[in-house]
Amino acid sequence: MAIDNIPESQCDVLIVGAGPAGLMMATWMAHCGIKARIVDKRGTKIFAGQADGLQIRSLEIFDSFGFADRAWKEANHMIEFCMWNPGSDGVIRRSDRVPDVPVGLSRFIEIVLHQGRIERFFLDNIKKYSKDAIRVERGVLPESLTVDASKCDDHSPDSYPLTVKLRHLTEEEATPAQSNGSTIQDGLFRSNLADDDTDDLIRVSQGKEGTSEIVKAKYMVGCDGAHSWTRRQLGFELEGEPTDYIWGVLDIIPITTFPDIRMRCAVHSAESGSLMVIPRENKLVRLYIQLTEIKPDASGRADRSQITPETILKAAQKIISPYTLTYEYCDWWTAYQIGQRVGTNFDHKSRVFLAGDAVHTHSPKAGQGMNVSMQDSFNLGWKLGLVVKGIAQPSILKTYQSERRRIAQDLIAFDHKFSRLFSGKPAKDIMDAEGVSMTEFKQAFLKGNLFAAGLSIDYGTSMLVAKPGDAAEQGDGTDVSATTPVVGNQHLATNIKMGMRFPSFRVLNQASAKSVEFQTRLPSDGRFRLILFAGNPFSSAQKARLEAFCAALAASERLAPHVYRNIDVLTCHSGKRVETELLRDFPEVLRPFDSKTGWDYESVYVDDQSYHNGFGDAYANYGVDREMGCVVVTRPDQYVGLVAALDEGGFGDVEGYFDGVLV
C-alpha cells in the first residue's frame, strides 16, 4: 500500500532523534530484540563539545548494558570539588574542599567525557546487540504524524496506530551551519577524531536523498531536543521562563597558574561573576563562565552575536584574577542563557512519548542534562519492549509520564536553586542580604550531591512499585495505581527501598568464589528479577521456609512459565561459602539444569569474605536479617518493585505483583 507512490513500511517503535536520549532508547530496543528504527536530521554524530558529565547512576546503567568500562577508561574522574570565594580583601581564595560525590555510594564516581564518545559507545552497543539491525538513519526528517485514535487501544500484533512521513534530506540539508558562527569547531574537530569514529565521517549514500517514505508504527518516541518537532505536532508545551543569567562555555587546554585547574571548582569572584572548572579527558578543561556584561534585551533574549571565544576568555580572566589564564588550543565553545522548563505532557495516548530535552531544559552546570535525558528513555525503553512483545500489560506505559515528569519537576526545582546560588554575587558579609551566602552554597552543594549523582530517584507507588501511598501524589498526578494493589514490607530490607535503584554490594559466587558487585547480576536484558535473600541455609527452620517458597514458585501456574524467561531468579545466602554446596544445599529452581550445558553456576551467591576484595557485608548493608532473609523483586531497570517475606504470604505478594504487570 503506497500513497502517491511513496514507499511504505512498518516498524514497532520509531525513534526520532539520535542524541543520548534517542540512543538509549535504541539500546533498549536492541537488547529486547524489538523491530525499531531511529532517525536523525543531522548528517553525522557529535564529535566534540556538548554535554560531558556522566553521573553515577548513568554509569551503573551503562554497566547494565555492558559499556561502562569504556567510559570509565577514557573519561576524566572527578575527585574533589573546590570552592573559591573572595576573602575580605576581595581576592579569591580556596575556601573549601569536599569529595565531588559522597563516598561509598557506588562503585562509580562522577566522570567527564565529551558527548561524542558517549554516542560512540551507544552506537557500538546497538550494533552488537541488534546484530546490525538497528542503525541510526542520518539526514532523515519526520514531516507529518497522524495518530489513529481508534487504534490506540488495540494491542493486536497488526495494529499500527501511527503514520509518520519521513523525508531523506539531501547532503546539503543534513549538514548544519555552525550555530556559533565560529570556525574553531570546524577547523579542529577532525583532528580530534578517535580512531573508531573515522568511519562515521563517510556518509553512506543509500540513493534515498530527497525522497520520502511512510512508516506505520506502533509506538513513537520523540527525542528530538528542545525544539522538538514531535512535541509541536502533539501541541504540547514547555512551561517555564528564561532567566537573565548568560553563560559562555570554553573547552580548552588552559595555560594557567590557577592551582586547582585539575579539580572541579566553583569560583565566585567579588564583582566579576562566577566560573566553574570541569577538568576533562586528555588535557582539556571545560570552563563555564558567567558573562555579566552581556544582558538580555526587552524580549528576555541575549544577543549572542556579541559573544566570541575572546569575550568569554576575557570574562574568565577577570573572575580568576590574580591567577593568569590563556590557551593555545580551543576544542569547542558555545554560549547559552539558562532557562528552566518542563513539558506539560510526556505521553500522548500511550503511543507517542517525549524524552530528554524535548520535555525539560535547564542549566548544564550541575551535569544533569544528558543524564536525566538518558534516564528518561532508560525508564521507557523496557516498558515499550515488554508491551510490544506481549509480555507486559500496556497500562504500565502510563508510569513513564508519572515517574519521569515528576523527576523533571524535581530537577528544575534543584536547578533553579543551584543556579541562583551559583550565579548570584557572593555576600560581602552576613549583613549583605542580597548576596549569596557561601555557607548556603556549600550546604546546597552537599545536599544536592545525592540528587546530582542520580541516586535519590524514588519512583512513586504504581502497579510497578508496591509501596503504600497515593499514586497521583507520588508522581506527576497521572493515575497509575494498581488495580489490586500489593503493598510490600519495606522493613525486611531497610536499604533496598521500593521505588529506588537496587544498590550494589559485593557478594561471592557460590560455585566459583568470585567476588562480584551484586548489581552487575542485574543486566538490562528486559527481565524482572526475583532475588531471594535466602538467609542461613543451615538453620533447619529457614531451610524449610526456603524449600517451601521454591516449591511454590516451581508449582505456580501464574509464575512458573515466566521463571528465567521473563523473571530471572537470583539467590544470596548468608551461610559460610565453604560449608555450602550449590547442588546439595539449594532447590533446583535456584540453579536449573540444562541438558546441553549442565547446571547453572551463575545464580547463587553468598555474603562471605573474599580473598582479594574484602567482605561485602551485603546483608548488613542491604538491611536484611541474616537468619530470615526476604524476597525482592526488581524491575528490568534495576528499580525495586517489591520487598516481601520469604514465606507463604510473601509468595502471595510476588504473585500479586506480577498479576498487575505481566499479561
Next chain:
Amino acid sequence: MAIDNIPESQCDVLIVGAGPAGLMMATWMAHCGIKARIVDKRGTKIFAGQADGLQIRSLEIFDSFGFADRAWKEANHMIEFCMWNPGSDGVIRRSDRVPDVPVGLSRFIEIVLHQGRIERFFLDNIKKYSKDAIRVERGVLPESLTVDASKCDDHSPDSYPLTVKLRHLTEEEATPAQSNGSTIQDGLFRSNLADDDTDDLIRVSQGKEGTSEIVKAKYMVGCDGAHSWTRRQLGFELEGEPTDYIWGVLDIIPITTFPDIRMRCAVHSAESGSLMVIPRENKLVRLYIQLTEIKPDASGRADRSQITPETILKAAQKIISPYTLTYEYCDWWTAYQIGQRVGTNFDHKSRVFLAGDAVHTHSPKAGQGMNVSMQDSFNLGWKLGLVVKGIAQPSILKTYQSERRRIAQDLIAFDHKFSRLFSGKPAKDIMDAEGVSMTEFKQAFLKGNLFAAGLSIDYGTSMLVAKPGDAAEQGDGTDVSATTPVVGNQHLATNIKMGMRFPSFRVLNQASAKSVEFQTRLPSDGRFRLILFAGNPFSSAQKARLEAFCAALAASERLAPHVYRNIDVLTCHSGKRVETELLRDFPEVLRPFDSKTGWDYESVYVDDQSYHNGFGDAYANYGVDREMGCVVVTRPDQYVGLVAALDEGGFGDVEGYFDGVLV
C-alpha cells in the same frame, strides 16, 4: 638490487612467527615506532583452544600496553585452588582449599582466556600503535637466512647484516590439516568466533601467492615454536628429555556432579591418575587428564593415534568417580607428552634472537608456557627498539640471553618438580615412599605460586641492573657486566628490588587527587624512568636536597638531553596533599612547561589518603623512608635498574647507570 628478479626490501626487525611471543615483539615495535615485519606460515590466527592461562605479570604487561582491561573483562578469574585426594577408603575428597594466587601481590590475579582472544588484543593494539604499518603477513615462510658476520658489529643506519628469503605460500599450503585428526575443531570453531574476529577469516590475497622475496634486516627474532626453523638455521639445540607421562586436554562444557567444577582443582585419584580442572570463560572448562593407559613405545614417544576425545573422557570419568562427568559440547581437544627442554643459545651475534617455544618447552599445566614466551620478547623488544633508534648501546642486547635463558632454566626446574608431583601416584600412607606425599604437593604448590605468578623474576646484575655480584653467575653464564659498574643502595627501598619488577601501590595525583596504581604510570613507551621518592617536602633540609638533585638533573649535560625524551621523570612525595601545591612546591623539571599545553599535571604524585580508594601507604609498602626518600631507575620493561640516594652521590650513580646504557 634484486637477485634472480626476486624483489628485495629492507626492514629493521623481522619477526618470524605470530603466536604470543611474536605478537608481543611486534607490539613493542609498534610502541617504539620501529620499521618491523612479522610473518607467519599459518593462514589465520588461532580461534580456539591452545594456551589459556594469563598470570599476574602478563596482565601487568598487557596493562602497560593498554589492553589488560579487555582480557580482564572477557576472562574467567581464578579464585580458589582445591586439592582433591583419595581418603583412606580410596575415594577422592576435597583435602584443601587455598587462594589460587597469593593475596595482595598485585591488582591482578590469574585469569583464563583462550589464546585466540589474546592474539586478537595484540593484533588490535599493534594496528592502533603502528597506525596499521605493522600487519601480520600470514602464509609467509622463511626459506633461507644468511648472516654477514662482517657487518654484525657495524651499527651504522645502512648496515643490514641479515638476508632472509621469504616465500608467500599458496592458499592450500597455508591451511594446515587438523593435527589431531578430529572434526571437532573444524566443525565448531566458526560458531565460536567473536564478532571482532570475523574479518580475519577473509584472507586478503595480495597477489603474492607462490612468489618469493628477499628481505634485508638489521635484526631477526625467531618466535617460530618448538620446531623453530630459525633455531635450526642457526644450528642451536634444545636440551632435555621427554617423560613418560601422557596427557589429554578437553575444552568442554561439562555436565557433572563434581562440586568444584568452577574452581581450579588438582584431583589425584588412588589408582587412575590425575586430573586438573581449569574453569574457563563462558561455561567452558578445560580438563588436563593423565592418560595412564597409554604408554610410550621404545623410542620414548606415545602413539597419539590411539587417543580420541572419547578415550580422554573415559580416563577423566575414572579419575573423578564417584562423581559423574559427560559433555554435549567440546570446543577443542588435544593430547601431549610432557618434555622439558631449554635452548643452548637464545642469541646469535646479537643479531638473531630466539624466543618462546623455540627455546623452551615444558608441560602446560602450571600455566607458564604462553606467559614465559610473551615475557621473552617483552624483555627483548625494548632493547632492540632502543638500539635500532640509536638511543641505547648495542651491548645491552647480550642481556637478553643472560636474563631469559636463566629464567627458562628456572622454569624447567620448577616444571620438572611440579609435573612429577602432579603426575605421580598419591602415597597411600607415610610409609609409601614411592607415592607422592599430598602434603609435599601442597607445599610445592604454595611455594611455586609466586614463581607461577611471574612475580619472582629477579634479573642478575648487568649494565642494566646495578646490583652487586657476578653477572655470569646471576644469569645464564653470559658476560653482561657493566664496563664501569654502579652498585645501587638497595636498603633505601627495601621492597623495590633491583632486578625485579617495580611493584604497584596506590598513590594520588597531586593536581587532581585521583588515586592511581603507581605502576600504571610506567607504560611501555620505550622510556626509562627516574622515579623521585621526594620524601617530605615540608622539611627544609629535604627540600634543599630535592632542589639540589633537580638542579643537577636540569644542568647535566649527559642526562638533560634525555630527560622526558628517553627518561621519563616521576615524583612521589610523602607530604599532605592538601598542604602541597604543584607549581609552588616542586622544581620545574618535575612538572615541565609546554608553551602549547601549559604545565604537566601527570608527573607528581603523593602518598596520602584518598576519598574512594583507601590509603596506598606507598612509602611503607615500597620500604622507602618518608623523610629522606630515594631515587629509583626503572627500565622500559618496569624492571628496577637502580636504587640510589636523593643526593649528590645518588645523582652520580644515576649518571653512571645511564652512561653504561645510553649512547
